[in-house]
Amino acid sequence: MSIFEYNGSALVAMVGKNCFAIASDRRLGVQLQTIATDFQRISKIHDRLFLGLSGLATDAQTLYQRLVFRHKLYQLREERDMKPETFANLVSAILYEKRFGPYFCQPVIAGLGDEDKPFICTMDSIGAKELAKDFVVAGTASESLYGACESMFKDDMEPEELFETVSQALLSSVDRDCLSGWGGHVYVVTPTEVKERILKGRMD
Amino acid sequence: MSRRYDSRTTIFSPEGRLYQVEYAMEAIGNAGSAIGLLSKDGVVLIGEKKVTSKLLQTSTSTEKMYKIDDHVACAVAGIMSDANILINTARVQAQRYTFAYQEPMPVEQLVQSLCDTKQGYTQFGGLRPFGVSFLFAGWDKNYGFQLYMSDPSGNYSGWKAAAIGANNQAAQSMLKQDYKDDITREEAVQLALKVLSKTMDSTSLTSEKLELAEVFLAPSGSVKYQVCSPDSLRFIMMCPQLFINYKLKSVAHLPWRQMTYKFLNTVIDDLFALDQVGKKRINEFGFGGEDDNDQTAAIANEDDKKTN
Numbered sequence: 001m002s003i004f005e006y007n008g009s010a011l012v013a014m015v016g017k018n019c020f021a022i023a024s025d026r027r028l029g030v031q032l033q034t035i036a037t038d039f040q041r042i043s044k045i046h047d048r049l050f051l052g053l054s055g056l057a058t059d060a061q062t063l064y065q066r067l068v069f070r071h072k073l074y075q076l077r078e079e080r081d082m083k084p085e086t087f088a089n090l091v092s093a094i095l096y097e098k099r100f101g102p103y104f105c106q107p108v109i110a111g112l113g114d115e116d117k118p119f120i121c122t123m124d125s126i127g128a129k130e131l132a133k134d135f136v137v138a139g140t141a142s143e144s145l146y147g148a149c150e151s152m153f154k155d156d157m158e159p160e161e162l163f164e165t166v167s168q169a170l171l172s173s174v175d176r177d178c179l180s181g182w183g184g185h186v187y188v189v190t191p192t193e194v195k196e197r198i199l200k201g202r203m204d
Numbered sequence: 205m206s207r208r209y210d211s212r213t214t215i216f217s218p219e220g221r222l223y224q225v226e227y228a229m230e231a232i233g234n235a236g237s238a239i240g241l242l243s244k245d246g247v248v249l250i251g252e253k254k255v256t257s258k259l260l261q262t263s264t265s266t267e268k269m270y271k272i273d274d275h276v277a278c279a280v281a282g283i284m285s286d287a288n289i290l291i292n293t294a295r296v297q298a299q300r301y302t303f304a305y306q307e308p309m310p311v312e313q314l315v316q317s318l319c320d321t322k323q324g325y326t327q328f329g330g331l332r333p334f335g336v337s338f339l340f341a342g343w344d345k346n347y348g349f350q351l352y353m354s355d356p357s358g359n360y361s362g363w364k365a366a367a368i369g370a371n372n373q374a375a376q377s378m379l380k381q382d383y384k385d386d387i388t389r390e391e392a393v394q395l396a397l398k399v400l401s402k403t404m405d406s407t408s409l410t411s412e413k414l415e416l417a418e419v420f421l422a423p424s425g426s427v428k429y430q431v432c433s434p435d436s437l438r439f440i441m442m443c444p445q446l447f448i449n450y451k452l453k454s455v456a457h458l459p460w461r462q463m464t465y466k467f468l469n470t471v472i473d474d475l476f477a478l479d480q481v482g483k484k485r486i487n488e489f490g491f492g493g494e495d496d497n498d499q500t501a502a503i504a505n506e507d508d509k510k511t512n
Contacts, residue, residue: 065303069303073296
């Protein structure tokens with residue numbers, strides 16, 4: 001079994017009109033056994049920047065802690081928050097540092113950049129960035145997620161419609177993946193507020 | 205003073221002194237002063253800015269107050285370039301602790317860690333000591349609010365009230381007289397301003413020359429570090445300053461009319477500034493119940509009567 005499928009995960013980020021949504025599943029497993037149904041895969045870096053980490057949970061936690069370290073120092077020195085594009089470059093550099101002994105994670109970065117323009121990107125475990133204008137996916141359910149997002153995505157969705165789209169895409173995709181699921185966790189971020197919602201799906 | 209034992213930091217003099225460390229402290233004695241006060245519900249740090257040329261590019265960054273981590277801040281006195289290095293070191297040390305233990309670094313440990321770095325420069329390496337003194341203000345869940353003072357030798361200790369920089373002896377003795385154990389944050393601000401204005405070299409205290417920072421707990425329970433905006437500072441300072449000026453008779457030579465005019469001008473300017481500050485500040489100052497406030501009001505009334 002691949003190391004990336006050890007814990008199971010599903011992550012998706014989608015762009016809307018001056019907003020973005022980032023969603024994950026809630027299962028944490030050890031191969032076929034489920035050990036937690038409330039696992040947080042998405043973390044806030046600052047009010048306008050969220051990071052989701054799929055893959056091996058221990059690497060995701062360590063990578064997140066290292067990124068908080070770097071971001072905190074950046075904030076203290078620059079006296080401002082990091083832009084999403086800059087943060088994505090930082091993540092990419094940190095992952096490439098471990099080119100020959102990598103972190104087994106696939107990050108999804110979503111944030112609001114200058115002039116509240118939404119920014120999303122994903123990268124592989126050694127830092128190859130993939131910028132997209134519409135949506136990015138990661139995790140064991142990524143193939144189903146690609147299909148679901150491609151068919152459900154529309155340009156310039158308002159936050160409420162975006163939430164519905166992301167939730168439907170996530171829930172239908174994790175249903176087809178035994179290693180992810182047990183509900184969903186969705187963040188919809190606009191320039192003024194962050195709405196965090198828990199989805200109830202098939203609890204298996 | 206024996207010149208033969210001056211040049212190396214790493215040797216003692218026959219009297220058992222480390223001259224380079226003492227010379228570093230001399231350098232700090234010429235720098236802008238900073239005062240720290242521990243109160244029941246927060247720590248107050250106030251600093252005197254030495255560099256106040258009109259030509260200076262205004263920026264939001266501070267000259268004397270620096271944030272080390274979310275729960276610790278410091279005031280600096282001495283050589284700024286040395287201070288920048290140490291502040292960066294302290295920031296990295298705090299983050300390294302958080303990375304390892306996933307919780308904020310206890311304040312004393314942070315101070316100790318930085319002082320260990322400073323001590324290294326007094327014992328080995330052949331490099332000169334850092335010419336900076338710090339006042340660290342912070343909060344942690346073990347000991348609550350704390351104030352620490354550290355100097356170039358690497359010594360540190362916890363204080364209820366401390367002063368560094370120029371005229372720190374005078375400030376320290378004034379603090380010893382006026383400090384009470386259970387002062388509130390607002391009273392601490394007033395006391396700090398009073399002490400600083402009395403010990404500062406320049407005769408008039410303006411908000412451009414001061415920096416005020418407070419470390420306190422927000423209602424949500426998280427630690428907040430706030431640097432006072434120049435507008436709110438102007439109002440808070442106004443009354444103590446006029447009172448002090450009157451007492452010192454530095455404005456006694458001014459005709460009463462000019463004095464009143466100046467007073468009224470400041471009041472009007474600051475009332476406008478206050479609008480942006482918000483109700484909280486007005487209440488604290490207006491209901492401060494400080495002797496300064498009452499006496500100044502009495503003086504102002506006398507001035508008005510005499511002019512009229």
